[in-house]
Amino acid sequence: MNSNDIRGIHMKRRVITVCSIAALLLMGSWAYAAEAEYPIGSFTPQELEKVRAWEKTWAGKKIDSSNVDQVKQYLPESYYNLMKDTERWGESWFTVIPYAYRPYSPGKNKYTKENINKAKINQKDVLVNWVSGVPFPETKNNALEMAWNFKVNTVSDGIATDERGYIVDGRLKYDMNVKINNNYMYWQGRHDTPPVPQVPPEDNPKRIWKTFQMHQLAPPETRNLRIMEVQYQDWEKPYDSWFWMPSIRRIRRRSTTERQDAQGGADFCGFDNFGWDGPVEINKYKFLGRQDLLMSRHQTIETMEHTPGDCLWDGITRERVNLFVVEAVNEDPNFLYSKMIWYLDPEDWMMLYSDRYDRQGKMWKVMDQYGNVAEGYNGVPVTAFLGNMMVDIQRKHSTIATAQMEHGKQYNLRMFTLQWLQKHGY
């Protein structure tokens, strides 16, 4: 071995060393980038280890009234009471599944990162300077920021649903069936479905934020009833809403207060869509802490079971998740809810569960929503939900539903106009 060889070996070692350092740096930066990916997981690695250990015992187990006490600490009190009081609500059950992460779509991740620290909340509790993505992805204890994170979740930008619901009278033990097709389009805060991040201003002169159209197919009394609702980027501007009523064959204006009315004898009203579909700033929010609870986040319709006359869904799959718990208080003495407790998914900010109180401060309704991970535009993953349940615990009544959803739907913008509503009447 001559000196050149030795130099060559040294050179090779240096190159290897430099490359190794570079590789480590790259790996480090990748690792850093991975940490910065959103959403931030529900559990820290240490917490997740404990969850996994717990799951070794419980994953795959069917929980009913006989063993619900063993998982009581992981259920909201109202839900535990529904399961335990079988005399009033009948027997119901769910299955425990392992926790799994709920990803952001690439677009949601991109806009969340690009716009971090840009959005603010003004003195009227209204979100400003928001374009797209989660406005406050790293919020930890600010309830108002959490409420806005929830509010501006645009799911998959455009959603067409085919919904089947049962309005259940738990006392007389019978169902009334409902069929609805809904169309939702978000005009701002879009992630993956073109145009992103918003419909160009020239195509959106009214500065619309969200449009909604409902087409009722059953019951026959309201067959072909259509509702259209427009919400504006000016959050304080009242919603506009119209409905086409087949019985009078006219388009009629709908007032904002009508959104408080339960729809067609159901337990949901306009404000309950997606958990809360009202202005954020009409409530006062308080962060109540985090709670590790069993919630449905990877649900399929196939496992859901309904027995006619039974107010509660069976066959729900639930996993542990460390939720943000927020109290929303409404001081308007005429508003239907005096208080709501929102259980928000820390990963995608969806409302998975809620307790609602009447104006006298008594618990009135319990809402449970069943999340899933679906495919959006171009097959990107989107988190949504495909079913829910609103139980009127005072009246022993509920409305339960499933929804087949087409995500990332691109709509003709003309669909959300009065002309369209008029032309689809008869």
Added chain:
Amino acid sequence: MIRRIVLAVCMLIAAALLLSPVQNVEAFELFDGKVVVHGKITQQLLWRARDNIHDEVHDYDFFNARTGLKLEVMWNMWEGENMDTLKLYSVWKNFYDYAHEFDSGYKSYLRDWGGNSSRTIEELKSYETFRDICRELYLEYSTDLYQIRVGKQIVSWGDLGFERMADIVNPVDLRGMLNPAYPDFAELKRGLWMLRLYLTPRDLPMDMNFEFLVIPEFVPNRNWPAGYHLSHPPSTNAMTYPNELFKPDYRDSPKTWSKPEFGFRVRGYWKGFDWTLQYLHHRDDIAVFRTGKAVAGQLPTVFGGRAEHVKDFKWYNSFAFTFNRPVDRTIPIIPGTTLTMSGSVLSVEAIYDLNKDCTQLDGMNNTIAEYDRFAIAVEWKTKVFVPGLTPWYRNEMLNWTSQIFCEWVSENQRNRFIYPYLTYRVKGHHWCMITQTLYYEAWNARLIPAIYAAYYATQGGGYWAPAISFKPQFSWTFILRYMNYFDLYHGINDKDFFTFEVNYEF
């Protein structure tokens, strides 16, 4: 009397039982859902609340016992790109009214006023013609820019529920009106063959869109025949053939399509206001006597025979304007309390009829006089938070709709017959009515108590009609109503009645 009541109630129960196995049937879908058939079966019983009055020559209790069937068929024939569609839509309706079959007093009554024949019964018991049975039948082609509808159609212009103001395109058939307290105009209107075009261009100021109508067919209003409970004032007792009062209208209505009616409507949205502006050049749906023909037109009511070529349906122009706007604020009814209104919608309709005609009697002769008419209706629809009740009943608010309707004519004289409304006011130039609707959705909208009331402010009197509807299941509705007339004309005040109704929809 008791026997008749028992019989009627038994028939209703039987009808309900017959239908009950068909629990929660949905609309029929055929050919992969391209054809959808949706329908309604109705059973109605109208039962007078007071016994016969002294000037009635027959005693009867029931004046409607009707089984009706309505079918609505939508055929989605073709669907192209960009939401282009071709559809065929039709509505078919008929009924059988058998009140005369189990109330012999009513049968005698109708026969008497039909000139001792069954002609009045024939008019009331069912629709007999294709024109009446086929309520709508049209082909619709829609694109992004326009929509065209050709065929027999019912057009609903205007916004108001209680008063028919701007909604003037179709005539009505009162034989379909079994709820005069709150008429369902969609059930009353007679379809007309017409061409209807919507133009919906993009990006116009105020989102304007346009609707054009060309209506070659003319059909007059159709009244209840003489002898029907609500259309028989005591004065007709002097007539041998009172139904001849109405018949000339049907005989003399134009049958050709040579001179069509036409109109248009513009609709827009501006600063929270929905507005429409409309124009219609049309014939009056109510006839006037041709000059010098009033006597000839009425003699057959006394002596028999057939009056023809005595009536005319005159042309005039109508201009109407409507708007509505939500009022998104809570308004106290009693300040300092929670008795408040919220979620209110203000609606206004105004119409100006130019060069309308009416019959003017000049001694034994008659002429045709011309007048202009202006009418306006203002509606306030709101939800009332009732302290005690609303919070106790899970925030269910009371639904409240108030409406005031006022009408003026340019001139009126004692000998002019201006219809509607001013007919009954000698020399009056104006007429005013206040209406009120209240209803409350209890038990998840399965039990709905309601009240409809009208007060004729100009003349005094009116009616109030409480009702309760019960929906044990979707598809089924049971309704009990009471109609109470007060301080109106002799002969109508005592015609109060109950309605019992069962509807099944699929």
